[in-house]
Amino acid sequence: MTRYAMRMAVTLKSEVLDPAGQATQAVVNERGFDAVGELRIGKLVDFSVQAGDPAEALEVARRLGREFLANPVLERFEVWMDQGRRTGHDGE
Amino acid sequence: MTRYAMRMAVTLKSEVLDPAGQATQAVVNERGFDAVGELRIGKLVDFSVQAGDPAEALEVARRLGREFLANPVLERFEVWMDQGRRTGHDGE
Amino acid sequence: MMTAQDVGLTEEEAVYVRELVGREPSDLEWGLFGVLWSEHCSYKSSRTRLRWLPKEGAAVVAGPGGNAGVVRLDDAVEVAFKVESHNHPSFVEPVQGAATGVGGIIRDVVAMGARPIALMDSLRFGSRSTAIREGVVRGIGDYGNAIGVPTVGGEVFYGPGYAKNPLVNVLCVGLRRPGREIGAGGARPGEDVYLIGQATGRDGIHGASLLASRDFSQADQDLRPTVQVGDPYTGKLLMEATLAALATGRVSALQDLGAAGLASASSELAVRSGVGLALDLDHVPCREARMTAYEIMLSETQERMLLVLDAVHGEEALAAIRSWGLVPKKIGTTTADGQYVLTLQGKRVAVLEAQWLVDGCPLKPAPAPRVAPPPVGTGSPPEPVSPQALVAMLADPDLRSREPIYRRYDSMIQTRTVWGPEHEVAVLRLKESPGGLAISVAGPGRWAAVDAYSGGAGAVALAVARLAVQAVQPLGLTDGLNAGNPDQPETLTAFSQMILGIRDAALALGVPVTGGNVSFHNETDAVAIWPTPIIGAVGRHPRPDRPWADVVTQAGMRIVLINPPTRPELGGSVWERRAGRLTAYPRVGLDRLRRTVGWLRQALLNDALGIEAVRAVAEGGLWLTLVKLLGLGGPGGAGIAVTLADEMLAERLLNEVVGQFVLTVDENHWPEVMAELSALQIDSSVLGRTVAEDGLGLTVGSGSEAFTWHWARGELLAAWSAWEGA
Amino acid sequence: MMGNKVAVVTFPGSNCDHDTVWALEQLDAEVVVVRHDARDLPACERVVLPGGFSYGDYLRAGALAAHAPIMDAVGRAVEREAVSVLGICNGFQILCERGILPGALWSNTSGEFVCRWEWVEVASPPAGWPEFSTGMRFRLPVAHGQGAFRVQEDGLAQIWAQGGPFLRYVDPTTSRSTGYSPNGSVDGIAGISRGRVIGLMPHPERAMHSVFGSVDGRRFLRMWLGGP
Numbered sequence A, B: 001m002t003r004y005a006m007r008m009a010v011t012l013k014s015e016v017l018d019p020a021g022q023a024t025q026a027v028v029n030e031r032g033f034d035a036v037g038e039l040r041i042g043k044l045v046d047f048s049v050q051a052g053d054p055a056e057a058l059e060v061a062r063r064l065g066r067e068f069l070a071n072p073v074l075e076r077f078e079v080w081m082d083q084g085r086r087t088g089h090d091g092e
Numbered sequence C: 001m002m003t004a005q006d007v008g009l010t011e012e013e014a015v016y017v018r019e020l021v022g023r024e025p026s027d028l029e030w031g032l033f034g035v036l037w038s039e040h041c042s043y044k045s046s047r048t049r050l051r052w053l054p055k056e057g058a059a060v061v062a063g064p065g066g067n068a069g070v071v072r073l074d075d076a077v078e079v080a081f082k083v084e085s086h087n088h089p090s091f092v093e094p095v096q097g098a099a100t101g102v103g104g105i106i107r108d109v110v111a112m113g114a115r116p117i118a119l120m121d122s123l124r125f126g127s128r129s130t131a132i133r134e135g136v137v138r139g140i141g142d143y144g145n146a147i148g149v150p151t152v153g154g155e156v157f158y159g160p161g162y163a164k165n166p167l168v169n170v171l172c173v174g175l176r177r178p179g180r181e182i183g184a185g186g187a188r189p190g191e192d193v194y195l196i197g198q199a200t201g202r203d204g205i206h207g208a209s210l211l212a213s214r215d216f217s218q219a220d221q222d223l224r225p226t227v228q229v230g231d232p233y234t235g236k237l238l239m240e241a242t243l244a245a246l247a248t249g250r251v252s253a254l255q256d257l258g259a260a261g262l263a264s265a266s267s268e269l270a271v272r273s274g275v276g277l278a279l280d281l282d283h284v285p286c287r288e289a290r291m292t293a294y295e296i297m298l299s300e301t302q303e304r305m306l307l308v309l310d311a312v313h314g315e316e317a318l319a320a321i322r323s324w325g326l327v328p329k330k331i332g333t334t335t336a337d338g339q340y341v342l343t344l345q346g347k348r349v350a351v352l353e354a355q356w357l358v359d360g361c362p363l364k365p366a367p368a369p370r371v372a373p374p375p376v377g378t379g380s381p382p383e384p385v386s387p388q389a390l391v392a393m394l395a396d397p398d399l400r401s402r403e404p405i406y407r408r409y410d411s412m413i414q415t416r417t418v419w420g421p422e423h424e425v426a427v428l429r430l431k432e433s434p435g436g437l438a439i440s441v442a443g444p445g446r447w448a449a450v451d452a453y454s455g456g457a458g459a460v461a462l463a464v465a466r467l468a469v470q471a472v473q474p475l476g477l478t479d480g481l482n483a484g485n486p487d488q489p490e491t492l493t494a495f496s497q498m499i500l501g502i503r504d505a506a507l508a509l510g511v512p513v514t515g516g517n518v519s520f521h522n523e524t525d526a527v528a529i530w531p532t533p534i535i536g537a538v539g540r541h542p543r544p545d546r547p548w549a550d551v552v553t554q555a556g557m558r559i560v561l562i563n564p565p566t567r568p569e570l571g572g573s574v575w576e577r578r579a580g581r582l583t584a585y586p587r588v589g590l591d592r593l594r595r596t597v598g599w600l601r602q603a604l605l606n607d608a609l610g611i612e613a614v615r616a617v618a619e620g621g622l623w624l625t626l627v628k629l630l631g632l633g634g635p636g637g638a639g640i641a642v643t644l645a646d647e648m649l650a651e652r653l654l655n656e657v658v659g660q661f662v663l664t665v666d667e668n669h670w671p672e673v674m675a676e677l678s679a680l681q682i683d684s685s686v687l688g689r690t691v692a693e694d695g696l697g698l699t700v701g702s703g704s705e706a707f708t709w710h711w712a713r714g715e716l717l718a719a720w721s722a723w724e725g726a
Numbered sequence D: 001m002m003g004n005k006v007a008v009v010t011f012p013g014s015n016c017d018h019d020t021v022w023a024l025e026q027l028d029a030e031v032v033v034v035r036h037d038a039r040d041l042p043a044c045e046r047v048v049l050p051g052g053f054s055y056g057d058y059l060r061a062g063a064l065a066a067h068a069p070i071m072d073a074v075g076r077a078v079e080r081e082a083v084s085v086l087g088i089c090n091g092f093q094i095l096c097e098r099g100i101l102p103g104a105l106w107s108n109t110s111g112e113f114v115c116r117w118e119w120v121e122v123a124s125p126p127a128g129w130p131e132f133s134t135g136m137r138f139r140l141p142v143a144h145g146q147g148a149f150r151v152q153e154d155g156l157a158q159i160w161a162q163g164g165p166f167l168r169y170v171d172p173t174t175s176r177s178t179g180y181s182p183n184g185s186v187d188g189i190a191g192i193s194r195g196r197v198i199g200l201m202p203h204p205e206r207a208m209h210s211v212f213g214s215v216d217g218r219r220f221l222r223m224w225l226g227g228p
């Protein structure tokens, strides 16, 4: 079994309004960042999955996204292996 | 000027307590996802930057992270160009 | 190797430590002395002065010394209450600093075996510190709302010294049944010591203990510990688990973990209980790998409690804790040998006497109290009063509506709140007793800016006056004392004066001080705050289902001012500050106030006197009191028409001397009221009457010289509530 | 009238549970408190999911509680139409997260928690509760950070096609319910129903006595219990 570092992006579906993102963008534009646009705020979930192989780890991660981490009414998610990140159990 | 799609991950520093991640992981483990560990919840900010070249866009994005999007006391951020994502102004 | 300086001790203190221990202490031992002898934990500059405060009172069940004071409300209910500051952390990280401040004072109240039922917060900011203010308000809401304790009131004031030294003082009130005393003092040798709650991380090491015990400057940025993050969810489980464990009757002693974490909690528990303690640090659940003994002992991770359980029946308490999803960990035992021994990986890493840590620090002597003669309470020449200036004043940051702040707090949860933050005193109806509870908090910082004595006395006077308008006698006071660097002689003198003012007022008004908090070093880049006393008061409300009105409700009532000013006393007022000056706040006439509140408490209960609405004059003076009497919160029941003499108009309308009350009295009963007042030699003057026409009318002068200003309700309301919080 | 045995479910972090029990008991309901980790509901006609911050409202309000074992039991009972369910505030959020009610409750547009009194109006009485008639108003407090009701476009159309949402906020300045909300709810929706399941953001259990500002919560809960 290996521990795979995973990263999931949970974002609002593109047709869904993002008031928080809009408010942040308004502030940011006001404070001189006028080149910044289309700002939207989502969630980023880092976690590890103990699995036999990468495919299995991804499968677990996807199920986690569907059942827990994203709200299907308004959100979508992408998940990927985060090779750069070491999990706490590596080399300790 | 080109509009570059950027993505920023804002995450809690590793030594900072993440109550949301902790509680989420506990429930997730209890409900059958026992292979999942080290779960931490951060923010994901998608935005576009209008700039002359990618380097300039990245520079603006980094400044945005430092000055607005991340709280330096608790958080760190990474930002990257998100080639896959089309910004709203392309072909729409 | 650790040096004495590294842990914040002075040369002399280090010499004294070596003498006590009789050898060169280990790094860990130095660290323990460092934090426990810090200003924050040892009270070395303040303890000798706090002794001046009166502690005795008929209702006092537990005075200063425990985690919170406790007073008896009636046969069914005792009230635990205390104010705690979280000033430094709120500057470093406003949201988490304020949130953990709320969590910390809630745990203090729980540590007395009481269920927290209400919070009030007293905040101070620079007038342009929007980001800090918004963060603090969010943090207070995040924690209080989620843990389910209503925020029923508070106060917010502004001043330049608070820009880089925001103050976040939170008052928590809890209830317990009589006979349920618990504290850190009940452990016996041979019992088990348990730690429950959040796993220990490297959070806030040196935070409250050392950082809050020195001034803050840019150079200290590196010293910034890992910021503690509040976790109201774990806080809620911990609160319920602790109360459930206590209900089993199997808990011998209890101590929350606050400043200086396990080091402070465990040594204090050992000293209070008069037992030795052997802790095995390997059993402390840690969030991070390879934490050192030093880190484990000094960590200020929130949401933790230390319990000592009955050796025979402790299992019952453990089961109660587990039912709330927490995993209690046994981390040591109490012993008979009086020693304080810490073990890590089988090695004894510290062997001390807890007494040395808790009571060993040499205290700074306090000179015998000497009260400076009162300065002449004239204030300064007033600006001309104009209707425009009066309206503009309603939008002053110190006076304007606080609704944009308190609407972000849940003020109603637990369904006891009869009067919440929109009133100047909180009134709670209790499910536990037919009597109610009234809570007030007061401490305008300006009042202590020039004369700390009169500011201290004024804060006590106002807290008491705010209860008196609900016929409530305070059972006890809690005091949050905030000041700059105590090593500066002027700061320490002002601090002493502030305590003396509190003492004199408490004595004159017959109220004991049952606890409080001291926060020094509110000083950044050599700019210090005004000495800031914050007083909380609690008492039994005689009829919580029917509070006395604080707004006019019908036309045709007389409007009366009790104790009208006899001297020009604009010192310390908002009006004066708006004119660019700040002189000493006047000395409150304490004897006059005592007689007045004594009369009010019985007169209000006497329906035959026909007193309808009543308000205490405070910041903003008579002017703001009249505006609020109009009832800006809702549609008016009536309008107000008053007349004031032309000479000294500003002084009459805008002085902030506590002791003045505005009453509306039924026309027919006015003679009886007047007779009672004159029998007690309490001055009063009739200001005018409530009228059918809405709005506020002020006639200045008399006869042919007289002129009248009139403001529509909407105009006043618009000015007062223009602020939208951004 | 149905029996009045009511199960009040508590999750770790629920904090309006005591207030809710207290309110229901004043209306002579027989209340039994059920833990989040129970596998089954007790024999009862009604279930209340009270307000609070279950699991800290971490991740999303109600998201973690939606997976608690007791919610499997609630879900089964709803499918069998064996119980009436009332979700108040956090309870409403849990019902949406579980998919028992449509839509989702998102962060208030202001980004801030809001605690204040609001008027709400019955837009469409839930089937089986003739006591609630269209246009009926209640003055109730709200206290939430994530109370903006949101739904996909077709979801909203569906709600209206089926008669409309249960409750909408009333604009305090115009006294009409035309989309005003304290939190950014779509169409000013304060509560919805589906079958015998009702969810609402305001807190009826806090409006049981005039001394607290209104008795409309008492009226509301009495009707929900099947009384006049």
Ligand SMILES: Nc1ncnc2c1ncn2[C@@H]1O[C@H](COP(=O)(O)OP(=O)(O)O)[C@@H](O)[C@H]1O
Pocket (backbone or CB within 6 Å): C040, C041, C050, C053, C063, C064, C065, C066, C067, C068, C069, C082, C084, C108, C258, C259, C479, C480, C481, C513, C514, C515, C516, C517, C518
């Ligand atoms: N200003 C004060 N007035 C009265 N008592 C005080 C004051 N400051 C501190 N105390 C008392 O000293 C004791 C220790 O206070 P503190 O260290 O703040 O407690 P804790 O660690 O529980 O927060 C408490 O019993 C408190 O009531």
Ligand SMILES: [Mg+2]
Pocket (backbone or CB within 6 Å): C067, C108, C111, C256, C258
């Ligand atoms: Mg304490």
